[in-house]
Amino acid sequence: xxxxxxxxxxxxxxxxxxxxxxxxxxxxxxxxxxxxxxxxxxxxxxxxxxxxxxxxxxxxxxxxxxxxxxxxxxxxxxxxxxxxxxxxxxxxxxxxxxxxxxxxxxxxxxxxxxxxxxxxxxxxxxxxxxxxxxxxxxxxxxxxxxxxxxxxxxxxxxxxxxxxxxxxxxxxxxxxxxxxxxxxxxxxxxxxxxxxxxxxxxxxxxxxxxxxxxxxxxxxxxxxxxxxxxxxxxxxxxxxxxxxxxxxxxxxxxxxxxxxxxxxxxxxxxxxxxxxxxxxxxxxxxxxxxxxxxxxxxxxxxxxxxxxxxxxxxxxxxxxxxxxxxxxxxxxxxxxxxxxxxxxxxxxxxxxxxxxxxxxxxxxxxxxxxxxxxxxxxxxxxxxxxxxxxxxxxxxxxxxxxxxxxxxxxxxxxxxxxxxxxxxxxxxxxxxxxxxxxxxxxxxxxxxxxxxxxxxxx
Amino acid sequence: xxxxxxxxxxxxxxxxxxxxxxxxxxxxxxxxxxxxxxxxxxxxxxxxxxxxxxxxxxxxxxxxxxxxxxxxxxxxxxxxxxxxxxxxxxxxxxxxxxxxxxxxxxxxxxxxxxxxxxxxxxxxxxxxxxxxxxxxxxxxxxxxxxxxxxxxxxxxxxxxxxxxxxxxxxxxxxxxxxxxxxxxxxxxxxxxxxxxxxxxxxxxxxxxxxxxxxxxxxxxxxxxxxxxxxxxxxxxxxxxxxxxxxxxxxxxxxxxxxxxxxxxxxxxxxxxxxxxxxxxxxxxxxxxxxxxxxxxxxxxxxxxxxxxxxxxxxxxxxxxxxxxxxxxxxxxxxxxxxxxxxxxxxxxxxxxxxxxxxxxxxxxxxxxxxxxxxxxxxxxxxxxxxxxxxxxxxxxxxxxxxxxxxxxxxxxxxxxxxxxxxxxxxxxxxxxxxxxxxxxxxxxxxxxxxxxxxxxxx
Numbered sequence: 001x002x003x004x005x006x007x008x009x010x011x012x013x014x015x016x017x018x019x020x021x022x023x024x025x026x027x028x029x030x031x032x033x034x035x036x037x038x039x040x041x042x043x044x045x046x047x048x049x050x051x052x053x054x055x056x057x058x059x060x061x062x063x064x065x066x067x068x069x070x071x072x073x074x075x076x077x078x079x080x081x082x083x084x085x086x087x088x089x090x091x092x093x094x095x096x097x098x099x100x101x102x103x104x105x106x107x108x109x110x111x112x113x114x115x116x117x118x119x120x121x122x123x124x125x126x127x128x129x130x131x132x133x134x135x136x137x138x139x140x141x142x143x144x145x146x147x148x149x150x151x152x153x154x155x156x157x158x159x160x161x162x163x164x165x166x167x168x169x170x171x172x173x174x175x176x177x178x179x180x181x182x183x184x185x186x187x188x189x190x191x192x193x194x195x196x197x198x199x200x201x202x203x204x205x206x207x208x209x210x211x212x213x214x215x216x217x218x219x220x221x222x223x224x225x226x227x228x229x230x231x232x233x234x235x236x237x238x239x240x241x242x243x244x245x246x247x248x249x250x251x252x253x254x255x256x257x258x259x260x261x262x263x264x265x266x267x268x269x270x271x272x273x274x275x276x277x278x279x280x281x282x283x284x285x286x287x288x289x290x291x292x293x294x295x296x297x298x299x300x301x302x303x304x305x306x307x308x309x310x311x312x313x314x315x316x317x318x319x320x321x322x323x324x325x326x327x328x329x330x331x332x333x334x335x336x337x338x339x340x341x342x343x344x345x346x347x348x349x350x351x352x353x354x355x356x357x358x359x360x361x362x363x364x365x366x367x368x369x370x371x372x373x374x375x376x377x378x379x380x381x382x383x384x385x386x387x388x389x390x391x392x393x394x395x396x397x398x399x400x401x402x403x404x405x406x407x408x409x410x411x412x413x414x415x416x417x418x419x420x421x422x423x424x425x426x427x428x429x430x431x432x433x434x435x436x437x438x439x440x441x442x443x444x445x446x447x448x449x450x451x452x453x454x455x456x457x458x
Numbered sequence: 459x460x461x462x463x464x465x466x467x468x469x470x471x472x473x474x475x476x477x478x479x480x481x482x483x484x485x486x487x488x489x490x491x492x493x494x495x496x497x498x499x500x501x502x503x504x505x506x507x508x509x510x511x512x513x514x515x516x517x518x519x520x521x522x523x524x525x526x527x528x529x530x531x532x533x534x535x536x537x538x539x540x541x542x543x544x545x546x547x548x549x550x551x552x553x554x555x556x557x558x559x560x561x562x563x564x565x566x567x568x569x570x571x572x573x574x575x576x577x578x579x580x581x582x583x584x585x586x587x588x589x590x591x592x593x594x595x596x597x598x599x600x601x602x603x604x605x606x607x608x609x610x611x612x613x614x615x616x617x618x619x620x621x622x623x624x625x626x627x628x629x630x631x632x633x634x635x636x637x638x639x640x641x642x643x644x645x646x647x648x649x650x651x652x653x654x655x656x657x658x659x660x661x662x663x664x665x666x667x668x669x670x671x672x673x674x675x676x677x678x679x680x681x682x683x684x685x686x687x688x689x690x691x692x693x694x695x696x697x698x699x700x701x702x703x704x705x706x707x708x709x710x711x712x713x714x715x716x717x718x719x720x721x722x723x724x725x726x727x728x729x730x731x732x733x734x735x736x737x738x739x740x741x742x743x744x745x746x747x748x749x750x751x752x753x754x755x756x757x758x759x760x761x762x763x764x765x766x767x768x769x770x771x772x773x774x775x776x777x778x779x780x781x782x783x784x785x786x787x788x789x790x791x792x793x794x795x796x797x798x799x800x801x802x803x804x805x806x807x808x809x810x811x812x813x814x815x816x817x818x819x820x821x822x823x824x825x826x827x828x829x830x831x832x833x834x835x836x837x838x839x840x841x842x843x844x845x846x847x848x849x850x851x852x853x854x855x856x857x858x859x860x861x862x863x864x865x866x867x868x869x870x871x872x873x874x875x876x877x878x879x880x881x882x883x884x885x886x887x888x889x890x891x892x893x894x895x896x897x898x899x900x901x902x903x904x905x906x907x908x909x910x911x912x913x914x915x916x
Contacts, residue, residue, distance in 0.1 A: 036557045037735030044725035044732070051721040054713045093554045099494045255512045262805045263509040267502035274502070277495030305798075307765055307791045314787060318780045325772045326784075333765045340763075344802045347720040 039093050043352070046094075049074070050351035060453070062178035064171060065445040067351050071358020072442075079363060088359065094352065099283070101353030102170050104346050106284040107269040109173045109191065110291015111339050112182050115237070118192055118292060121185055124394045125192030129167075131392050132193060132405050133200045136164035136385030144381040148374050149429065155212045156429060159419035162208045163412045163433050164382050166201045169194035170284070170353070171407040171441060175448045185396045190404035191288070193389070197405075198285045199229040205415060206280075212422050225280075232279045233289060236272055240293035244268070252301035261302045262341045265294055296335045304334045360413075361438050365431040375435035382408065382436050400451050407444045408437045497551050501810070504552075507532070508809035518911070520636035522629060523903040525809050529816020530900075537821060546817065552810065557741070559811030560628045562804050564742040565727040567631045567649065568749015569797050570640050573695070576650055576750060579643055582852045583650030587625075589850050590651060590863050591658045594622035594843030602839045606832050607887065613670045614887060617877035620666045621870045621891050622840050624659045627652035628742070628811070629865040629899060633906045643854045648862035649746070651847075655863075656743045657687040663873060670880050683738075690737045691747060694730055698751035702726070710759035719760045720799045723752055754793040762792045819896050823889045833893035840866065840894050858909050866898045 053066030074085045088094055118125075141161030145152070149160075169191060176187040206225045251264050269290040276286025303309065308330050315326035333340070366372055383406055390402020416433040419425030425433070511524030532543045546552055576583075599619030603610070607618075627649060634645040664683045709722050727748040734744025761767065766788050773784035791798070824830055841864055848860020874891040877883030883891070 035735065036554065037732040037741050039554065040558075040561065040728040040735075040741065041732040044728040047721045048725050051709070051718050052712055054718070057713070092550060096494065096497065096551045100498075103498065251509070254510055255515075258801075259805045260509050260512070262802055263505045263809075266806065267506050270498040270502040274495040274499040277493065277498075283495050283498065305765075307763075307769075307787070310787050311765075311769065314780065314783045318776065322772065322776045322780065329765070329768050329772060341802045341805075343716075344720055344799045345806060347717045347799075348724065348803060351721075 039091070042088060042091065042094060043097070043348075046352055046355050047348070050355050060449065062175045062445050062449050064174040064178060064354055065442075067354035068171075068358040068441065068445070071355040072361045072363070073358075074355070075359035075361060076363045085359070088356075094356065097349050098353045098356040101346075101349035101351070103269070103273050103283050103287040104342065105170055105173065105350045105353065107266075107273075107287040107291045108339065108342055108346055109177065109182065110269075110288040111294060111342065112177075113188065113191060113288075113292055114183070115241075115292050115295075117183070117185075117188050121188045121192055124392075124396075125189045126196055127392045128189055128389050128401060128405065129193040129196035129200060132167065132386050132389030133165040133197060133204070135388045136382060137161040137204070139381045139385050140164040140378070144378055148377050149432070152426075152429065153424070155208075155424045156419075156426070158208050158211065159415065159425050160378070160429065160433065162201075162204050163408070163415040163419075164378075164385060164436075165197070165204055166408050166412045166415060167194045167197040167386070167405050168407045168412070168441075169198075169288075170357075171444055172404040172448065174350075174354070175445050175452075176404075179449065179452055181452055186393075186400040186404065189393050189396060189401050193401075193405060195233070195285055195288060198282050199226075199233065201415075202229055202280055205418065209418065209422070212419075212424055228279060229281060232276065232281065233285070236275070236286065236289045237293060240268075240272065240290065244293055244295070244298045248298040249301055252299075256302045258303065258305060258341065261299050261338065265299075265338050265342065266345075268294060294338065296338060299338060304330075305337055305340070308334050308337070357441065361441075362434070365434050365438075368431065371428060371431050372435065375432045376439075378432055379436045379439045382406070382440055397451070397455050400448065400455065403444060403448050403451060406440050408440045412437045412440075497549070500546060500549065500552060501555070501806075504810055504813050505806070508813050518907065520633045520903050520907050522632040522636055522812055523900075523907075525812035526629075526816040526899065526903070529813040530819045530821070531816075532813070533817035533819060534821045543817070546814075552814065555807050556811045556814040559804075559807035559809070561727070561731050561741050561745045562800065563628060563631065563808045563811065565724075565731075565745040565749045566797065566800055566804055567635065567640060568727075568746040569752060569800065570635075571646065571649060571746075571750055572641070573699075573750050573753075575641070575643075575646055579646045579650055582850075582854075583647045584654055585850050586647055586847050586859060586863065587651040587654035587658060590625065590844050590847030591623040591655060591662070593846045594840060595619040595662070597839045597843050598622040598836070602836055606835050607890070610884075610887065611882070613666075613882045614877075614884070616666050616669065617873065617883050618836070618887065618891070620659075620662050621866070621873040621877075622836075622843060622894075623655070623662055624866050624870045624873060625652045625655040625844070625863050626865045626870070626899075627656075627746075628815075629902055630862040630906065632808075632812070633903050633910075634862075637907065637910055639910055644851075644858040644862065647851055647854060647859050651859075651863060653691070653743055653746060656740050657684075657691065659873075660687055660738055663876070667876065667880070670877075670882055686737060687739060690734065690739065691743070694733070694744065694747045695751060698726075698730065698748065702751055702753070702756045706756040707759055710757075714760045716761065716763060716795075716799065719757050719796065723757075723796050723800065724803075726752060752796065754796060757796060762788075763795055763798070766792050766795070815899065819899075820892070823892050823896075826889065829886060829889050830893065833890045834897075836890055837894045837897045840864070840898055855909070855913050858906065858913065861902060861906050861909060864898050864905075865902045866895045870895045870898075 049070050050067045053070040054063040056066035056069075057063055074088075077084065078086055138161070140163070141157045145157035145160045149156075172190055172194070173182075173187075176182045176184070176190075181187055203222065203225050207222055210221060247264065247268070251260055254260065269287050272290035272293075273283035273286040276289070277283045304312075311326060311330045315323055315330060318326055365375075386405035387399070387402035389405055390398045390400075393401040412433065416425055416430055416437075420430050507528050508525045511528040512521040514524035514527075515521055532546075535542065536544055596619070598621070599615045603615035603618045607614075630648055630652070631640075631645075634640045634642070634648075639645055661680065661683050665680055668679060705722065705726070709718055712718065727745050730748035730751075731741035731744040734747070735741045762770075769784060769788045773781055773788060776784055823833075844863035845857070845860035847863055848856045848858075851859040870891065874883055874888055874895075878888050
């Protein structure tokens with residue numbers, strides 16, 4: 001405990017030491033807010049603070065929670081009269097890096113996931129996704145909405161219901177990754193279900209928007225969107241698996257170095273992310289699919305990292321068990337080379353995403369007590385909806401799957417924002433949705449960590 | 459030769475295959491030009507094309523030349539009626555990534571350079587820098603300017619002279635890096651001189667601007683700028699060397715993982731780059747200084763890469779020469795861990811800088827024959843000025859140093875732009891300066907490569 005106290009003290013000291021440099025940044029942001037140097041400074045501050053917040057691990061919490069909480073703190077310092085970080089709010093480059101961050105995260109998670117195992121849990125994931133969409137939707141539209149927030153038009157309840165369906169996979173995936181549990185069946189089901197949820201969410205959003213704007217929706221329209229979305233996913237995985245080896249072979253003829261390997265892998269991920277967005281899905285779905293498709297075997301024509309190459313040379317001259325161990329080591333790392341190459345990029349952009357996610361949380365909304373009470377009840381419905389979905393996950397820890405599906409994150413906010421722009425969601429309902437998203441985002445990491453640790457100790 | 463022809467054919471085929479996806483990007487850029495997915499697509503296209511252009515290595519040219527040339531090609535496709543890439547021109551995020559690219563490059567080069575060796579060549583570098591500023595300045599202001607472009611006001615010649623003094627270190631540094639020659643005395647002198655040149659250039663720019671706007675300049679003003687710039691560089695290196703070990707120790711108490719190591723190193727580089735910009739220097743000067751300061755010893759409290767850690771475990775159980783070789787291998791790579799962590803980030807952003815550098819070259823300026831002729835003569839003066847500077851480099855290959863100082867790059871363009879905004883530099887003189895910058899940028903890589911290879915073969 002004393003040790004933890006010391007870590008906390010160092011953290012606080014770091015923050016205090018950062019203050020002058022931060023105020024410097026804030027000051028100079030006025031005369032020339034587009035200065036490149038200033039963006040560099042912001043990036044450095046975000047990264048250092050995010051990393052410093054990883055002291056939360058000492059208290060058994062995943063680093064991602066620290067990053068989100070520090071973001072919440074920075075984003076709400078203006079409530080205390082400190083406006084240092086406000087220039088970050090509209091900074092296009094930081095926002096881009098943040099988006100880039102979640103795309104890279106899902107790409108990494110795709111790379112670490114296994115297409116074969118994904119297929120194995122595919123049916124369960126589909127079931128979890130469908131239940132996890134239907135239950136919250138029905139709860140929101142027909143039960144919680146009319147009951148707790150009476151007097152709104154039906155379309156408003158429709159949007160509330162739609163908002164409750166979304167699953168934001170980034171947070172859950174980071175918790176699994178932080179705890180080294182990405183390869184478990186639970187994690188694979190949640191990842192699969194979240195991707196399918198994104199497709200289902202897209203359909204629901206299109207349908208709800210059509211009902212609000214046109215008063216009705218044609219079955220042909222629904223079928224078309226559904227078909228397009230599923231065809232994209234299936235097509236990307238099918239075609240991708242076919243052309244990836246060919247691409248690897250072709251580009252290896254130009255250059256076989258590490259740079260080419262990195263470029264090829266990253267570009268593949270970015271192009272599939274773009275195509276996903278083009279079709280109307282979230283870019284992260286494309287990035288995840290791209291990661292799933294790519295395999296170390298597609299890069300067999302490329303050089304290994306210099307260390308692995310040198311290791312193999314030494315191993316060739318060694319003998320007995322040492323030779324075997326060295327060969328195994330080289331093999332293991334050559335299989336993970338792509339992941340190791342993408343990792344530093346993740347160190348740069350992923351924390352920016354989580355800090356900025358926390359940053360966008362406005363604690364003001366918590367100050368209106370009646371709204372807060374309703375929001376708590378809506379949040380309970382949001383939690384229940386996904387936990388029910390977890391119950392159909394088959395022979396795994398159903399609680400882990402259910403809780404893993406809880407975070408609504410930016411997807412829910414996008415739904416609410418569209419509803420607001422259509423004039424259906426009023427300010428009060430919007431605040432309620434925002435609080436629900438906040439709670440689902442902040443509570444999932446500690447609860448999930450607890451559940452996973454409890455299972456491990458069995 | 460047949461092999462080279464094949465590589466070229468693959469490159470051309472890649473370009474053809476890229477055409478549909480490029481036209482897709484261009485098409486969709488109209489309705490929603492701020493789409494994140496589209497920026498992902500642009501990044502992927504730039505990276506793939508840049509890497510594909512590395513087939514130029516087969517013809518003995520450094521990859522950086524391929525990246526610049528492909529940028530020139532893309533940037534001037536609109537002359538042939540293809541406007542696919544035009545949306546890139548104003549894209550803030552791509553421009554930021556490009557700036558980030560040159561900062562990361564100079565940071566990497568600083569990391570690979572050695573402070574001790576830099577100090578050894580420091581005096582020589584200072585001499586080269588001073589001669590390399592005075593000779594082109596005098597040539598431009600008093601000889602070439604009045605002689606070839608008569609009838610302009612004296613201030614215009616003053617700006618031409620100032621433009622000729624700037625050294626753009628990015629291109630030369632990449633050539634040295636591409637050829638694995640960063641540690642040579644020639645490379646270290648050029649790097650040192652280029653950094654000093656940036657300081658001298660800053661002073662000249664301030665003086666010239668003061669003369670143009672106020673008609674005169676006070677000696678106190680000059681002294682102040684000079685003092686500030688040199689104090690920054692000396693201060694950054696002195697203070698940085700003192701606090702880097704302390705920072706490493708402090709942050710290692712929060713976390714000792716690779717992520718923390720990466721974050722600490724990168725943030726240090728970005729903060730010093732910001733401070734350099736703040737003081738009026740180029741951010742790349744700060745990034746280079748930060749790289750020079752950082753040393754693997756500052757990270758001794760952090761974990762090594764998992765492979766190195768595993769390697770050490772196996773090495774502990776091995777015997778004889780194999781044990782020694784494994785230990786050496788682990789040691790060598792643990793010393794290069796920071797560089798290896800920054801490298802993938804470089805793979806992402808550095809090519810964007812060079813492609814966009816080429817992209818900004820407007821070939822239209824070459825179409826005006828009288829202007830072109832004058833520009834050629836000015837370029838010759840620009841080349842001579844720096845080659846003279848190389849002649850004072852001491853006991854090294856003077857030609858390599860001189861040619862290494864030739865590229866004017868973006869620094870020269872910034873000078874010309876300021877002159878244009880002040881109303882001193884007219885369109886014709888601006889075109890002349892742009893052509894000089896183009897020629898110094900495009901001709902340096904092949905000439906430098908030739909000189910280095912010639913020296914190697916001795």
